[in-house]
Amino acid sequence: MIMNNLNIMIVGVGGQGTLLASRILGTVGIKKSYDVKVSEVHGMSQRGGSVVTYVKMGEKVYSPLIEKGEADIIMAFEQLEALRWIDYLKDNGNLITNEQKINPMPVITGKAEYPKGIIEKLKENYKGTVSLDALNIAKQCGNTKAVNLVLIGVLAKRTDIEKEVWLEAIKETVPAKFLDVNIKAFEAGYEVS
Amino acid sequence: MKKLMLGNEAVARGAYEAGVTVATAYPGTPSTEITENIAKYDEIYSEWSPNEKVALEVAVGSSIAGARAICSMKHVGLNVAADPLFTASYTGVNGGLVIMVADDPGMHSSQNEQDSRFYARSSKVPMLEPADSQECKDYVKEAFEISETYDCPVIVRLSTRIAHSQSLVQTGEKVEYKLKDYCKNFGKYVMMPAMAKLRHIEVEKRMAALREYSNNSYLNKIEWGNKDIGIITSGISYQYAREAFKDASFLKIGMVYPLPEKLISDFAAEVKELYVVEELEPFIENQIRKMGIKVIGKDLLPVIGELSAAIIKEKMLNTKTEINRKIDLNVPVRPPVMCPGCPHRGMYYVLKKLKLTVSGDIGCYTLGALPPTESMDTCICMGASISAAHGMEKARGREFGKKTVAVIGDSTFIHSGITGLIDIVYNKGCSTVIILDNSITGMTGHQHNPTTGYTIKGEPTRQVDLVKLANAVGIDRVRVADPFDIKEFEKVVREETQVDEPSVIISQRPCALLKYVKYEGALTIKSDKCKKCKLCMSVGCPAIVDLGDRIEINEDLCVGCRLCTKVCNFGAIGKDGDDNE
Ligand SMILES: Cc1ncc(C[n+]2csc(CCOP(=O)(O)OP(=O)(O)O)c2C)c(N)n1
Numbered sequence: 219m220i221m222n223n224l225n226i227m228i229v230g231v232g233g234q235g236t237l238l239a240s241r242i243l244g245t246v247g248i249k250k251s252y253d254v255k256v257s258e259v260h261g262m263s264q265r266g267g268s269v270v271t272y273v274k275m276g277e278k279v280y281s282p283l284i285e286k287g288e289a290d291i292i293m294a295f296e297q298l299e300a301l302r303w304i305d306y307l308k309d310n311g312n313l314i315t316n317e318q319k320i321n322p323m324p325v326i327t328g329k330a331e332y333p334k335g336i337i338e339k340l341k342e343n344y345k346g347t348v349s350l351d352a353l354n355i356a357k358q359c360g361n362t363k364a365v366n367l368v369l370i371g372v373l374a375k376r377t378d379i380e381k382e383v384w385l386e387a388i389k390e391t392v393p394a395k396f397l398d399v400n401i402k403a404f405e406a407g408y409e410v411s
Numbered sequence: 412m413k414k415l416m417l418g419n420e421a422v423a424r425g426a427y428e429a430g431v432t433v434a435t436a437y438p439g440t441p442s443t444e445i446t447e448n449i450a451k452y453d454e455i456y457s458e459w460s461p462n463e464k465v466a467l468e469v470a471v472g473s474s475i476a477g478a479r480a481i482c483s484m485k486h487v488g489l490n491v492a493a494d495p496l497f498t499a500s501y502t503g504v505n506g507g508l509v510i511m512v513a514d515d516p517g518m519h520s521s522q523n524e525q526d527s528r529f530y531a532r533s534s535k536v537p538m539l540e541p542a543d544s545q546e547c548k549d550y551v552k553e554a555f556e557i558s559e560t561y562d563c564p565v566i567v568r569l570s571t572r573i574a575h576s577q578s579l580v581q582t583g584e585k586v587e588y589k590l591k592d593y594c595k596n597f598g599k600y601v602m603m604p605a606m607a608k609l610r611h612i613e614v615e616k617r618m619a620a621l622r623e624y625s626n627n628s629y630l631n632k633i634e635w636g637n638k639d640i641g642i643i644t645s646g647i648s649y650q651y652a653r654e655a656f657k658d659a660s661f662l663k664i665g666m667v668y669p670l671p672e673k674l675i676s677d678f679a680a681e682v683k684e685l686y687v688v689e690e691l692e693p694f695i696e697n698q699i700r701k702m703g704i705k706v707i708g709k710d711l712l713p714v715i716g717e718l719s720a721a722i723i724k725e726k727m728l729n730t731k732t733e734i735n736r737k738i739d740l741n742v743p744v745r746p747p748v749m750c751p752g753c754p755h756r757g758m759y760y761v762l763k764k765l766k767l768t769v770s771g772d773i774g775c776y777t778l779g780a781l782p783p784t785e786s787m788d789t790c791i792c793m794g795a796s797i798s799a800a801h802g803m804e805k806a807r808g809r810e811f812g813k814k815t816v817a818v819i820g821d822s823t824f825i826h827s828g829i830t831g832l833i834d835i836v837y838n839k840g841c842s843t844v845i846i847l848d849n850s851i852t853g854m855t856g857h858q859h860n861p862t863t864g865y866t867i868k869g870e871p872t873r874q875v876d877l878v879k880l881a882n883a884v885g886i887d888r889v890r891v892a893d894p895f896d897i898k899e900f901e902k903v904v905r906e907e908t909q910v911d912e913p914s915v916i917i918s919q920r921p922c923a924l925l926k927y928v929k930y931e932g933a934l935t936i937k938s939d940k941c942k943k944c945k946l947c948m949s950v951g952c953p954a955i956v957d958l959g960d961r962i963e964i965n966e967d968l969c970v971g972c973r974l975c976t977k978v979c980n981f982g983a984i985g986k987d988g989d990d991n992e
Contacts, residue, residue, distance in 0.1 A: 232747065244415045244577060254415060257576040259519050260440060260856065265778065266953055267747035280653040282576040285721040286734045302742050305734045320968075321956055322745035327783045327948070328957060330743035343737040362967070
């Protein structure tokens with residue numbers, strides 16, 4: 219039983235498939251009989267913009283939003299997005315970040331520079347940081363689209379929620395024909411230390 | 412068992428349980444998923460209407476004919492539907508009529524931040540505001556009861572964080588709703604002065620009755636806590652306030668118009684200090700002040716943007732949580748961009764090259780105003796591109812007109828562009844209008860529209876023929892061009908902007924995200940042929956990356972649309988293995 223709410227943020231670039239990840243997390247919350255709120259933004263920002271989803275679960279959840287310094291876990295699909303949202307992490311929170319880089323338009327057009335050494339800086343300053351090449355791990359599992367399941371695997375290991383609950387939630391959420399790849403990806407993420 | 416549902420999905424469920432049989436809408440973030448979800452119920456006739464005015468009129472007709480009808484739109488949609496709204500308030504209903512309107516505080520996907528609650532007051536229509544998905548479902552059902560009991564349309568207002576948050580919903584049974592009898596009643600449904608004068612009296616009587624209802628309804632409720640501080644709040648603001656003021660007393664308002672004045676007075680009398688917490692305008696606050704009650708509200712809270720628990724804590728409780736930024740790296744912004752493979756990109760490449768003034772409109776193509784394309788000069792509201800281009804020409808003369816075009820998406824053209832085009836013909840304008848026919852309503856996430864040939868339920872239907880339509884209103888020069896054939900497209904635009912008569916160019920190529928659109932997959936840049944001239948960067952595709960010492964194509968993003976190959980003078984871009992270039 220978690221005494222306080224479990225606050226998770228999923229951040230990435232519009233089109234990266236963050237919505238499936240939030241559906242799985244939401245299902246896990248229901249399975250644990252928690253109150254759950256998931257807040258996502260549809261529309262404009264899904265066209266390659268910076269996107270964030272808030273997932274909150276616990277005894278009773280009021281605001282669907284997570285405020286700065288309140289996230290237990292931030293799960294980032296992209297490095298720069300990890301950096302953009304890092305102020306939302308609790309002091310002893312976990313940051314799980316994919317090492318993928320996607321250049322935003324100002325970088326593409328040469329108006330700005332993609333910051334160097336993001337992962338190193340994050341690790342230096344936030345003890346609970348885990349970084350991984352989730353895209354490559356997903357590829358090895360058989361489908362690059364399974365990046366979200368790799369990251370969820372890493373996340374699952376860092377909560378008090380039993381592994382079986384996660385597996386059940388995945389089975390209920392993922393389409394049957396992709397289930398094997400996704401379970402493989404989850405397991406691979408679960409092993410990441 | 413409880414289900415996790417989006418606020419919009421819960422509205423759809425509420426409509427189903429209430430026995431709704433007609434649902435109409437024009438898409439618009441954050442309201443779109445309401446009707447997408449309703450359309451999944453076989454028992455409910457659903458439609459994407461051409462615009463919100465039509466959508467509401469269809470729903471009004473269904474209500475008069477005896478059905479329960481629901482009509483959904485985003486906040487600015489209610490401006491378009493305002494005309495039928497104000498008079499439907501007079502006619503009242505037969506079967507229940509509920510209007511869903513979704514506001515967008517913070518403007519996540521909108522051109523303004525208007526507060527729809529004022530529409531309820533000025534049209535004299537009651538308005539409810541749920542605070543989570545369960546209430547979305549319950550309030551929609553209650554709204555139908557109110558509509559039929561008090562003989563009026565009822566507006567249910569959502570905001571982005573309600574519409575697009577998922578929370579737990581206990582579903583219920585569908586009520587068996589029988590069509591009400593249809594009886595001709597011109598005193599009630601023919602709004603000419605003589606009848607409307609009598610109906611206005613009925614409207615005022617009903618509002619008085621609704622004020623009583625508001626005082627006694629479960630929609631407005633007090634949650635007692637510590638009585639030093641009392642909070643009056645509604646909708647999403649309730650959730651934020653609950654988190655900010657942990658043990659205060661709350662009056663949670665579910666019916667924001669008309670307000671429960673007696674309940675408010677009673678609540679105010681019991682607490683030491685009274686706060687009103689609401690997003691955007693001081694709508695509730697000003698009405699309470701008018702009652703002679705002292706409150707603290709917008710003197711502390713902003714009228715701009717969304718609220719949050721943190722903002723409330725900072726502004727009302729003076730407790731700011733300091734977060735010290737530990738990493739001093741610059742974080743470049745990541746604005747939305749046109750997708751790789753987007754047909755609009757080819758068109759903007761040409762417009763930018765020709766340095767035209769572009770009277771713009773709303774849709775995915777609005778992104779063409781941002782770098783690197785930066786070729787849209789105006790964007791006001793749906794349809795304005797065409798009429799504003801006409802106004803520009805009338806203001807500055809024909810020579811200016813020759814360097815000006817209007818660009819408008821297919822869905823937007825049908826929504827409200829056609830009337831502007833008729834104006835140009837009628838009033839002897841010479842503007843060139845480019846209709847971006849990408850075979851879908853793109854921005855809001857792929858809805859069908861009258862130009863796509865399919866209904867909301869995916870059934871084939873008669874398609875509007877844009878060429879014939881333009882011809883029929885008096886445009887003789889209508890050209891169809893492929894925006895990825897940039898040479899030809901440029902030629903067409905040059906010719907049409909020069910002629911001294913109005914013209915329409917239909918830029919035709921389907922959205923790259925449509926399932927049936929299959930490009931060949933990622934291209935690469937051949938380093939032996941590439942001269943690093945960066946001309947390919949000028950198309951502004953997010954898949955082409957300048958690495959300093961070389962240009963590279965991101966294979967995860969590139970779809971292989973080949974637009975960039977057409978600007979490369981050295982044949983350096985292609986598919987691995989195709990050597991005939
Ligand atoms: C009155 C009004 N209704 C709805 C919207 C939401 N909206 C913005 S653009 C758009 C449609 C865009 O479709 P289309 O014109 O086909 O262009 P595309 O996005 O496909 O390029 C909609 C529904 C709005 N801004 N204003």
